[in-house]
Amino acid sequence: MTRWPFARGMSQVATSHHAEDEQYLASSHAIGESNLHHRKHWEWAYIHATAVHAGVVGDGCRALGFGVGSEPLVAAFAAAGTTVLATDQSPETAAAWADTGQHAASLAAVQRPDICAPDVLSERVQFRAVDMTALPADLRVFDLVWSSCCFEHLGSPEAGCDFVLAAMEHVRPGGVAVHTTEFDTTRWRRCRETGSVAAGDYVAFYRARDLRRLVRRLRAAGHEVTANWRVSNHHPMERRIGTFPYDDGPQMRLDMAGRRVTSFGLCITRR
Numbered sequence: 181m182t183r184w185p186f187a188r189g190m191s192q193v194a195t196s197h198h199a200e201d202e203q204y205l206a207s208s209h210a211i212g213e214s215n216l217h218h219r220k221h222w223e224w225a226y227i228h229a230t231a232v233h234a235g236v237v238g239d240g241c242r243a244l245g246f247g248v249g250s251e252p253l254v255a256a257f258a259a260a261g262t263t264v265l266a267t268d269q270s271p272e273t274a275a276a277w278a279d280t281g282q283h284a285a286s287l288a289a290v291q292r293p294d295i296c297a298p299d300v301l302s303e304r305v306q307f308r309a310v311d312m313t314a315l316p317a318d319l320r321v322f323d324l325v326w327s328s329c330c331f332e333h334l335g336s337p338e339a340g341c342d343f344v345l346a347a348m349e350h351v352r353p354g355g356v357a358v359h360t361t362e363f364d365t366t367r368w369r370r371c372r373e374t375g376s377v378a379a380g381d382y383v384a385f386y387r388a389r390d391l392r393r394l395v396r397r398l399r400a401a402g403h404e405v406t407a408n409w410r411v412s413n414h415h416p417m418e419r420r421i422g423t424f425p426y427d428d429g430p431q432m433r434l435d436m437a438g439r440r441v442t443s444f445g446l447c448i449t450r451r
């Protein structure tokens with residue numbers, strides 16, 4: 181048994197050790213990406229692998245993605261036969277997310293012909309503008325709900341946690357929600373925040389204690405979460421710390437706003 185198991189229903193901190201995991205490699209292939217030691221890649225692979233492990237990908241499965249931007253998960257889930265509702269905020273509120281190519285205004289943004297034939301994607305995926313801070317009452321329930329690198333951008337640490345709780349209303353009993361977010365590996369007295377929602381650059385860097393509080397709220401609401409809070413700092417790839425301006429090279433750890441940041445994956449089963 182490896183010291184660093186990947187996904188398999190576990191909420192966990194990103195580590196480069198996962199790049200040796202068979203399912204990590206299989207999910208990397210499915211999402212058409214090869215930058216194995218990049219935390220963004222890790223987030224997509226984590227969501228994909230967790231969903232596959234939970235058995236909510238494939239024919240007959242329905243998935244709901246929030247803040248999808250141009251991520252490859254929509255195409256990967258559709259290619260496997262999943263019906264997907266892909267959502268992002270409306271263009272009127274997208275601000276800098278649109279300028280930096282990180283916002284989806286329509287299905288065109290999630291087309292990845294190398295992963296899923298465009299006609300297949302158009303048949304299996306619908307697109308809708310949805311504000312994560314005000315989920316529409318007519319959103320139905322799904323086998324899988326996910327978001328990658330989104331809930332830390334909603335305006336406050338509490339707003340992100342409130343979204344994670346609210347999104348559980350759209351998971352069927354036995355289904356799963358999988359979210360990834362920023363994780364502050366350093367010890368600070370409060371959750372660091374920078375930027376503004378109006379400018380499209382607001383971010384909260386959740387500490388383990390903030391996410392533990394969220395997990396307690398989820399459990400109190402009757403949901404199931406298992407978590408591994410261990411942080412690895414000794415893999416050679418984790419000693420390469422990305423600094424601004426960030427490039428596309430390997431980077432599992434970044435200096436952001438004075439914090440040493442990586443990613444966290446949260447897996448929640450609805451009971």
Ligand SMILES: C[S@@+](CC[C@H](N)C(=O)[O-])C[C@H]1O[C@@H](n2cnc3c(N)ncnc32)[C@H](O)[C@@H]1O
Nearest residue numbers: 247248249251269277282283311312328329330
């Ligand atoms: C860092 S980008 C991530 C995009 C994509 N999920 C990915 O992993 O590449 C943040 C995403 O969150 C979306 N977002 C931010 N605030 C939102 C809100 N209130 N409602 C819906 N989406 C929001 C942005 O439009 C953008 O698509």
